Amino acid sequence: MKLAIIGAGTVGKSVAQLANSFGHTVVAVADSSSSVVNDSGITVAEALDTKQESGTIGDEDPEAALHADYDCLIEVTPTTLGTAEPAFSHIETALHRERHVVLGNKGPIAQRYSDVQKLADESAGTVQFEAAVGGSYAVISTIRDIGPDRVLGVRGVFNGLANFILSRMAAEGLGYEHVLAEAQDLGIAEVDPTFDVEGTDSALTCCILANVLADGRTEYTIDDVEVEGITGIQGSALKLAREDGRTVRLLGEARGDHLQVAPRIVPENSNLAVTGSQTVVELDLRDAGKLNVSSSATTSRDVATAILTDVNRLENR
Amino acid sequence: MKLAIIGAGTVGKSVAQLANSFGHTVVAVADSSSSVVNDSGITVAEALDTKQESGTIGDEDPEAALHADYDCLIEVTPTTLGTAEPAFSHIETALHRERHVVLGNKGPIAQRYSDVQKLADESAGTVQFEAAVGGSYAVISTIRDIGPDRVLGVRGVFNGLANFILSRMAAEGLGYEHVLAEAQDLGIAEVDPTFDVEGTDSALTCCILANVLADGRTEYTIDDVEVEGITGIQGSALKLAREDGRTVRLLGEARGDHLQVAPRIVPENSNLAVTGSQTVVELDLRDAGKLNVSSSATTSRDVATAILTDVNRLENR
Numbered sequence: 001m002k003l004a005i006i007g008a009g010t011v012g013k014s015v016a017q018l019a020n021s022f023g024h025t026v027v028a029v030a031d032s033s034s035s036v037v038n039d040s041g042i043t044v045a046e047a048l049d050t051k052q053e054s055g056t057i058g059d060e061d062p063e064a065a066l067h068a069d070y071d072c073l074i075e076v077t078p079t080t081l082g083t084a085e086p087a088f089s090h091i092e093t094a095l096h097r098e099r100h101v102v103l104g105n106k107g108p109i110a111q112r113y114s115d116v117q118k119l120a121d122e123s124a125g126t127v128q129f130e131a132a133v134g135g136s137y138a139v140i141s142t143i144r145d146i147g148p149d150r151v152l153g154v155r156g157v158f159n160g161l162a163n164f165i166l167s168r169m170a171a172e173g174l175g176y177e178h179v180l181a182e183a184q185d186l187g188i189a190e191v192d193p194t195f196d197v198e199g200t201d202s203a204l205t206c207c208i209l210a211n212v213l214a215d216g217r218t219e220y221t222i223d224d225v226e227v228e229g230i231t232g233i234q235g236s237a238l239k240l241a242r243e244d245g246r247t248v249r250l251l252g253e254a255r256g257d258h259l260q261v262a263p264r265i266v267p268e269n270s271n272l273a274v275t276g277s278q279t280v281v282e283l284d285l286r287d288a289g290k291l292n293v294s295s296s297a298t299t300s301r302d303v304a305t306a307i308l309t310d311v312n313r314l315e316n317r
Numbered sequence: 318m319k320l321a322i323i324g325a326g327t328v329g330k331s332v333a334q335l336a337n338s339f340g341h342t343v344v345a346v347a348d349s350s351s352s353v354v355n356d357s358g359i360t361v362a363e364a365l366d367t368k369q370e371s372g373t374i375g376d377e378d379p380e381a382a383l384h385a386d387y388d389c390l391i392e393v394t395p396t397t398l399g400t401a402e403p404a405f406s407h408i409e410t411a412l413h414r415e416r417h418v419v420l421g422n423k424g425p426i427a428q429r430y431s432d433v434q435k436l437a438d439e440s441a442g443t444v445q446f447e448a449a450v451g452g453s454y455a456v457i458s459t460i461r462d463i464g465p466d467r468v469l470g471v472r473g474v475f476n477g478l479a480n481f482i483l484s485r486m487a488a489e490g491l492g493y494e495h496v497l498a499e500a501q502d503l504g505i506a507e508v509d510p511t512f513d514v515e516g517t518d519s520a521l522t523c524c525i526l527a528n529v530l531a532d533g534r535t536e537y538t539i540d541d542v543e544v545e546g547i548t549g550i551q552g553s554a555l556k557l558a559r560e561d562g563r564t565v566r567l568l569g570e571a572r573g574d575h576l577q578v579a580p581r582i583v584p585e586n587s588n589l590a591v592t593g594s595q596t597v598v599e600l601d602l603r604d605a606g607k608l609n610v611s612s613s614a615t616t617s618r619d620v621a622t623a624i625l626t627d628v629n630r631l632e633n634r
Contacts (some may be wrong), residue, residue: 018604141458289613292611295610302606305467309462
């Protein structure tokens, strides 16, 4: 497929670098101030070098990428709250042009689910967003195949950085600030980790899952989620839990109208007690047991792989 | 969809009982000596009562079910080695009739992969077999969406009974024979658990995964798998491992031409150290991390749910 990549941060760059090996062609990449477009395929290495050297990826307006000759738009601009712009408008443009969209960005599905579905229903294009759920590969399609009404609830560890911090604090007996600084040094944490550690990112994942489970009957946004982050967790609490064979994880849960993100005590050998920067999603099924999907998908290449798998899915269906 | 269920053991019965709630209609069920067929839908409860009381499910020959007016054949007869009959012939009949097939039975894909693919290629029907891989829901389709050439290897705990026995032995310090008897009392183990504890069932799963990874370039059967079961595991070995924060799991692995099933020492907090009768499949991805899918799908209702999810998948694609 011909791909236009909107967003040239670490994930966008990785998608561009890996696209070829997945058998796809990149015809456009846009950053916030420019774009590079070539309908027969851009030279990815060259464009990324240009970006590295000059700070901008190409000579054209960013909008030019939205109007390139692509089959699928990859939306990987930074997630925003509220209107989920500019991602929402990017999706709108692609669907109006009858093109497919694959999202890395969580905003539009978490915040404007029915608006996105309406646009998709009126388009020959479809919207895929597996990669927006904790680097997962098939949780959304699995829920849809099982049937959303047969999934009683979903919970899990949705944020890799929060999990990295809690795991390290518990394993090494270190304090929150110390481990956060370490994660920033390792490049796991952004300079501003607020979205991750305050639970906002996990809350967006909750909304996405709740919206898929509700299947259009109702719609959830981040205002419906009760959110508590990990910044107040004391090393002493982790130590106490550990002595009892337990640990603390930042769990997100979506079950009916109950949407919550909060630190929770879980058994150390629980499927939810994934370590390091892993994430996990657990589906609680009617008439059946639980299904867990965990992923060590934390680097930008991991997320890019999940996104490109979603592109393949468009071809395989 | 209209379903014909071939095989009326615990899984076949559960599929029949749950089919309606998934929106499907059962038009035929066959056991080894008879069948019940009604092109507008059988009364499942009545047929299962008849089976309970008389030992046979209906008045017709078993073959009548194969020729009923179904959209999808559900193959859940007992798995056999070698020619994988009679399951293979059941698949052949359905595909010749341009109908879909969903397999619970591992035999045909593990033993005669290219024969099945050839029949499917020549048919308007397709063959789905997600439920044949450790009660999983989307491992096969995920491998196909990622691209088989990007999956470097697959390993995991493929057999729930073997895992139940090893977990119980380790947790309670009990011997193999004791825990096996307990599992038989609980109905988790068959009277003859050979397939499970000798590693044969896990080896068949290895073959299925290896065949999907090879994607037609080569073909594997159980003769290609080096197999060692759990019957020789001593409680003392588990105790030693535990003192070191480790445990023993019966792992299956498929990586290139290396196909192996054997007890392995793994860290207790490893994603592979699932407890009880859970199973787990771990995909090792090129350019990305590991993806784990674990399932507590052990009862016949769990497997039936996985099978009916596979039926839904036919409609959703």
